[in-house]
Amino acid sequence: MDTLATTPDPYASGIARVLIEQESLQERIAEMGAAIAADYGDKRPLFVGVLKGVLFFMADLLRAVHIPLEVDFMSISSYSAETREHGVVRITKDLDTTLAGRHVIFVEDMIDTGLTLSYLLRLLQTRQPASLHVAVLFDKPSRRIVDIKPRYLGFRLPDLFVVGYGLDQREQYRNLPFVGVLSPDALRQE
Ligand code: IMP
Ligand code: MG
Numbered sequence: 001m002d003t004l005a006t007t008p009d010p011y012a013s014g015i016a017r018v019l020i021e022q023e024s025l026q027e028r029i030a031e032m033g034a035a036i037a038a039d040y041g042d043k044r045p046l047f048v049g050v051l052k053g054v055l056f057f058m059a060d061l062l063r064a065v066h067i068p069l070e071v072d073f074m075s076i077s078s079y080s081a082e083t084r085e086h087g088v089v090r091i092t093k094d095l096d097t098t099l100a101g102r103h104v105i106f107v108e109d110m111i112d113t114g115l116t117l118s119y120l121l122r123l124l125q126t127r128q129p130a131s132l133h134v135a136v137l138f139d140k141p142s143r144r145i146v147d148i149k150p151r152y153l154g155f156r157l158p159d160l161f162v163v164g165y166g167l168d169q170r171e172q173y174r175n176l177p178f179v180g181v182l183s184p185d186a187l188r189q190e
Helices: 022-040 055-062 115-125
Strands: 015-020 046-051 070-078 089-093 103-111 131-139 152-156 179-182
Touching: 022 055, 022 103, 022 131, 022 152, 046 055, 046 115, 055 070, 055 103, 070 115, 089 115, 103 115, 115 131
Parallel strands: 046 070, 046 103, 103 131, 131 152
Antiparallel strands: 015 179, 070 089
């Protein structure tokens, strides 16, 4: 990949620096996939992702898990700022798959406060899966409100707002193949 210094792509113009290169993402995800495959063997796990941030992570992770598996997605939107503080979200597209008796791996792009994830895990648990574990690409432990420890974790991040590889700022930057830190100017758009 060309560096930003030599290729000032307009679509990356708000990026101050690259935090995690594309190659490092792929290497780590390959390791996560191998660990999941070793743990699940012939259990035909069901990977559940929340759109849209998980898009590229899910695509790359699944191709690194070399066992039979299934995948499904849900979409959520936050309610008002007040309910968001309690992690309450509205499901705008539910799963197509019945979870009862299935070995479920919940896949998320990021755990920040942990509120969203803990709400969704509680919801999925009521559907009585045989097991329920979490695979997360990025973790910002310093901002945690709810204590959640993912079974599979890609990278621990400092308390920075990052974009790229699925993560957005107001729906922008998801298509960057790396993870970057926004410039102070771009951050002010928050
Ligand atoms: P929380 O754990 O409930 O605070 O929410 C986590 C969600 O917030 C993630 O799934 C992301 O959609 C979003 N998020 C948190 N930190 C970042 C970031 O640095 N960049 C982009 N989205 C973020
Ligand atoms: Mg988001």
